[in-house]
Amino acid sequence: MNKQPLSFKDFETDQEVRWCPGCGDYAILKAVQMTLANIGSTPENTVFVSGIGCSSRFPYYVETYGFHTIHGRAPAVATGVKLANPKLDVWLVTGDGDGLSIGGNHMLHVLRRNVNMQIMLFNNEIYGLTKGQYSPTSKQGTKSPSTPFGSVDLPLNPCSFAIGAGARFVARGIDTALKALPHTLERARDHIGASFIEIYQNCIVYNDKTFEHFTLKKQAANTQIHVEHGQAMIFGTDKDKGLHFDKENFALEVVIIGENGITEADILIHDETNKLMAQMLVELTAPDFPVVCGVIYCNPTQSYDDAVHEQMNKAKKGKKPDFNALLRQGRTWTVE
Amino acid sequence: MNKQPLSFKDFETDQEVRWCPGCGDYAILKAVQMTLANIGSTPENTVFVSGIGCSSRFPYYVETYGFHTIHGRAPAVATGVKLANPKLDVWLVTGDGDGLSIGGNHMLHVLRRNVNMQIMLFNNEIYGLTKGQYSPTSKQGTKSPSTPFGSVDLPLNPCSFAIGAGARFVARGIDTALKALPHTLERARDHIGASFIEIYQNCIVYNDKTFEHFTLKKQAANTQIHVEHGQAMIFGTDKDKGLHFDKENFALEVVIIGENGITEADILIHDETNKLMAQMLVELTAPDFPVVCGVIYCNPTQSYDDAVHEQMNKAKKGKKPDFNALLRQGRTWTVE
């Protein structure tokens, strides 16, 4: 059968999209639909699984199979889906509350097990759906309905957490980066195993502009760095800034090429297979450092679902399952 | 009142200890009782909280207050205890199943919040109490009642996880290291905030000798390194091996002092406040590397309970709480 290639429009559903006007979720939806079209997904073999939250309404808007589950449990449900049918292309959508607060344990274990799926964590640093309480990624001091005097918790760094959990693919994107995001998502899809993508998403109603200090388009060149494997980590409007490893302090620093004798050779080359480097990069925060986006860590190994099926097949191999024989194993006796 | 200093015996209860003969838990119990005596703990201000598992029976054997809660939830219960009464010295006992499988999320958040308590994770890489199923820290290929063909999961590194979760104090110990362990525990107690201590514990019944390749006393000098802040990371029977940072590969390597022009100056100095270094050290595994023990990371910041109480006190300050006035705030009217 010769099918027309699908366009991103083919991945739109007939459901009215129910996010607030101006919500960052719209842009991400578009980026995902574009990605699905770009990679030639077949809708019937694609499943979107989500938890509960504004972000988790996502599956209703993608013309594939979808499961809008319960709060925090999407990674577990998605693991079941993938184990049951490894041919399905599984995408997980979650929020900072859904995936890192109530769902932190399942997130930990889906990453540790390395179940083959794409995990998109929409981080808006707030609980959108329940009207604006602070979340585990909210900045210290966040005033919210549940923290009228400001939050005192230390926030979690989702990518640090993911690496600590054993993730083999960690990436970052920004809702409005309509060019960069589909590229990152394609890489995530290509990676066999759990691919974790933190997407900074602006909640215009309850946490507007939290990311503005590094997402504003006009300053982006100086406040973001999109890393590429094998490339020196250079950024800035004039491509004159770079990340340098300071051995004395055992830490990264921003240097300027041409100043203090710094040359391009002093700039660290991004090695996406190096965990240590990834751990370092995900911790950088603006304004002192650029925020690192793109594929930060990619170091594949066999996925859990692969290994499970391999073991199943090995156990089955050469055996003709005979249920009656199973029941008769061990000692039996006959009454005549 | 002038009290006699307590001895470790004063921290023994009248309860019969119900672990298997030869279980590593006995040694840890002793180490903890010694620590309590050493630091001059007052029993009535000390609380041990645990989940469920062999390890979690610990509180019954320590003559302090204790709460043997439910599977995985000890960090949450302990957080409640500490918030309610910050004067209490809270110790948490958990296992690799209790603390990292079912309890992973609470572990994540108690570390992220930095609640002031000592968290001892007895890692025996198995579910002891339920008779030997593999756990999230079991090595790949572990044959257990639930994995008769060998486990396929990638194991979690508890210390990596803890750092990724935002822990500010991460240490490691070995059950039988009766000298080193109390020292590490004292450091943990001194640290204000959540102190995470992974303790390798031998389960003689279901997972005997998993750690033998680096815990065997006679090889210990070559297979373990006990790090100390500010000290070069040198180990080996002849104190001739050291950890060196290989900038090219962006990774640690073991070097021999005196060989290939290596001198003591090439050996990395341990900086316990450096997160990156800690992330690197906790990943080292025997036999290629020594297993790192002692205080690996210690970088204190305000604890959650402190911050909460500070905020409470600030809110209370200068106010005389008047409940009747509270009820009458906002618009009221009078019916005459």
Place this chain on the structure above:
Amino acid sequence: MNVQTDAQDFEELDSVCVRFAGDSGDGMQLTGNQFSVVTALEGSDFATFPDFPAEIRAPVGTTFGVSAFQINFGSVEISTAGDEPDVLVAMNPAALKVSLSGLRKGGLIVVDEGSFNERNLHKAGYSENPLENDSLSDFQVQKLDITKMTLEAVKETGLGKKDALRCKNMWTLGLVLWMFGRPRKPITDWLEQKFVKIPDVALANICALNAGHAYGETAEVSSNLHRYIVRKHTEEETGEYSTINGNQALAWGLVAGSELAEIDIMLGTYPITPASALLHTLSGLKEFGVMTFQAEDEIAAVCGAIGASFAGKLGITSSSGPGIALKTEAIGLAISTELPLVIVDVQRAGPSTGLPTKTEQSDLYQAVWGRNGDAPIVVLAASTPQDCFKVGIEAVRLAIKYMTPVMLLSDGYIGNASEPWKIPDINTFEKFPVQYCTDPKGFYPFKRDPKTLARVWAKPGTPELLHRIGGIEKDYDTGHISYDADNHQKMSNVRAAKIAGIANDIAKQTVELGNAGGKIAVVGWGSTRGSIHQAVRRARKEGIDASHVHIGNIWPLPPNLEEILNSFDKVIIAEMNMGQMNVLLRSQYLLDAYSLTKVTGQPFKISEILDCIRQQVGADK
């Protein structure tokens, strides 16, 4: 400001129900709330119910973005937000569409004609403009171009169009105030205070309010706009009043309990609709020693509360159905360790995620029976916004006195609904100071008070009372772990007896309305109180010997309840679920009642219950 009080113009009404409906961005909640305040200040009795959309900010103009506020007020006793609005204010086509089905035939519709453009009609799913065909012929329709008139009214203030349009609700409020002869001053005062830093916004709103009012004054006689008078509710007790909703009352009730018990509370919770309001309120009451802990999930929330109780504070946890489900295992721990704990369940429509913003009473089974093992706890239900205050206190009292978890059932309806409240004086309540154990003599952790069967509460920090507790069965005499067969029976018995015994320490069951025995009783619990009350009142007016019995103590049930129920020829059990209280009462009293149920996410209408009474009485003949 002079209010036109020439009674001649006014038609007098005992009570009237008004519904304000508009887009989420139209400020209907604010309008409704302000109208309630004025109603309150004028001394009418009232009940209100806000009806929020499920979405945070649905696209403008859609039906699922409609936000409404209903108020029922009168000179007579009011106990529901009204079955069918008499007046509907609809700010756009979607609001009209959504609200129409509930409107009383012959009722008045005031619409903002200016918003009935093609785009909005389309968004609301109208293929034809309903204002231009006869689809509204059952009602009186008053079309007004509120949009245009508001823009004109605020023109002088120089506000941009977007901001100017935000004043539409005040124009509308002005008109409605005129209709009911209510003063504008409380509103203008409030606007001035609210926008003290942006005086032109304050001014614009006031201009709009006045313009709306003026429109009424000058409207043509031929219009459908009339004036009504709803007098003071004279049966009201004297005293100081305020408006209160259930969530607020519950928060304050729990704090009141903590004041009376002389103990600090620690709320461990996790946000969820419609229970979050409790967290929001309590997090602002730190000066009362109230600590709030927003945990990572519901399990951590309840466990944190249990930990706090172990340490000597009173742990409280709150959620709605799905979150309460998650707490199940941990509640068992509190039962087994016999620690005080208050669990608040602000119920919503289930199963599963269900309808988060809609009300239901379907967590009764879960509250009474939803645990592994034999695990009895106390279950209380609040029935009105102000009842939440009392039940909050009672929950604290029982939890502490009996060292037990207490489940307090509220729901999305009473949580958000509000009514006038005679503000109590905390000093008139009986104190029940907590008694910690401090005496080492003969101490063991499960030593019981022979009367209450409650165990002692010895908190960490107390010298010489060192002990260990946990969820494994404990020896009756020593409190140590015990695997002994007979001991488990003994402990199971005592746990059950302790809870059962509480029946003698709670208020006796009363008959709310009507005789204690007779032809028919309508039994309810929780937020159905208002509807049942009114239905029974009307039935009695019709000469039916009906009574209203409302159960607040769900477990244990009051000891005299059985006798009361048996004294009626017929019993109707009305509840917003598939018949859960019916099953409970059948199981306890072998009571053969008629089960009247409703699960539409909306409260009972008075008429639904009244019809059922009539029918059951008829069927009885």
Place this chain on the structure above:
Amino acid sequence: MNVQTDAQDFEELDSVCVRFAGDSGDGMQLTGNQFSVVTALEGSDFATFPDFPAEIRAPVGTTFGVSAFQINFGSVEISTAGDEPDVLVAMNPAALKVSLSGLRKGGLIVVDEGSFNERNLHKAGYSENPLENDSLSDFQVQKLDITKMTLEAVKETGLGKKDALRCKNMWTLGLVLWMFGRPRKPITDWLEQKFVKIPDVALANICALNAGHAYGETAEVSSNLHRYIVRKHTEEETGEYSTINGNQALAWGLVAGSELAEIDIMLGTYPITPASALLHTLSGLKEFGVMTFQAEDEIAAVCGAIGASFAGKLGITSSSGPGIALKTEAIGLAISTELPLVIVDVQRAGPSTGLPTKTEQSDLYQAVWGRNGDAPIVVLAASTPQDCFKVGIEAVRLAIKYMTPVMLLSDGYIGNASEPWKIPDINTFEKFPVQYCTDPKGFYPFKRDPKTLARVWAKPGTPELLHRIGGIEKDYDTGHISYDADNHQKMSNVRAAKIAGIANDIAKQTVELGNAGGKIAVVGWGSTRGSIHQAVRRARKEGIDASHVHIGNIWPLPPNLEEILNSFDKVIIAEMNMGQMNVLLRSQYLLDAYSLTKVTGQPFKISEILDCIRQQVGADK
């Protein structure tokens, strides 16, 4: 090997109950199991119950380290592991101490005198040696220095002392085989096979076995050791038999269901006593397409199973009380999305952690009612080890046919107890192949079969059936999210009707024993079957018109149950909880029954039920 079968020496018994008790390290489970095998091979009917200590390996010699195995066997029908052992084999003082209270007065105690040293006496909490005072005067006591005799018997094999002592259990077994005239060959065969790689260990064990046997042969006449004969159970149907315990049978039953449904199963679970055995068995059955997923916790376990069901496999999840509690919220999701799911609850004593190794039936409330919202599911209960097989199949059938979660209740007692089982032939069972929806014509995800009311099952991967489901209420007609009031009522009704309708697709309620109507019925469910059965049998022998009704379909109940129950003058409901089935039946049928309950972590004794029957019949007069 010649067995001494001279019937003259033997006293004939209809049935006898033997209990082997010793330290955890003494190999009592093995001894008991091997004795059961021989009993089985000899054709007696039997039932066994292993009684494990709570600790993994408690310190040697302590009472809490005692491990016991009880077997009741006979030429008559056996259905319980026996009320009171007739013979107790006690390997150390602790074993004696723990087991004594259950022993029949006048029963025989065989003790290893060699282990009654001061150290062991002290550990067991004896201040005096009970063998040396008259504390055992109610029993016949046979003291033997088994320790010494074993060491002597295996001396020649050259085994070290520690290993040699490990053969004590075989010495004991040899003696007991002698007592009941059972052949040694099956045991020696098994030993040779088991220790094929360590032949000296095999030899030592066989020497010990033979020595124990020989001791019996040569024992002095004055000893308390006698020989008994328990003949074949001749009522047994012909066919091939094996010994089966409940956990094993349940695992196989679920796989049988999957074979009959032609679907693969995926077990998502998390270890917990006493449910882990199911995981252990199923994880070894990969060639039958059985996938097992040991999740991070119970919530992930059930969610994984739900995900698998969504993807088109049959999701199964298993746990015990506390773990089932954790699954509550997710079960609601499966109800709301109407996905098939089998939930196995192997109950243990609660509340909370309770007594993990002790049995109880106290999760009935949780199974039937323990969820937020109106959330009905199917609940089945298995009543004997072999019944687990059938109920396993039935659970799979109903889950798939009705697209619903099915809760299957087993318990720690039947999970571990074993009995002879006539091995069925899978080919004789009716198949019920799963039907996935593949037809796009008129497809919508909540399209229902008008008869079963089950929705269609369209699995991902199927072209043109793309759809999205979730836990929010769905439109009856389109399956899309719906906040509509009437729709929620309609969906709530259809969910309830679907489950209620299953009543017509399950086996009719039968009367197990006795007449369908009469003086008194004892109603039970689950693992109480054996005790009730025997008690009713004995009552009937005494001339009491008693019947036994055993309920397997707990929800929905069989439609004819009400009529059956009403046909008795009196009903006793016997259960191992505080009266949960009693409450259920009261609520459904307004049935006024006598509630006989027991929560000691141990099964009912036949005599306890028989006494109750007598008493109730007496009280009736």
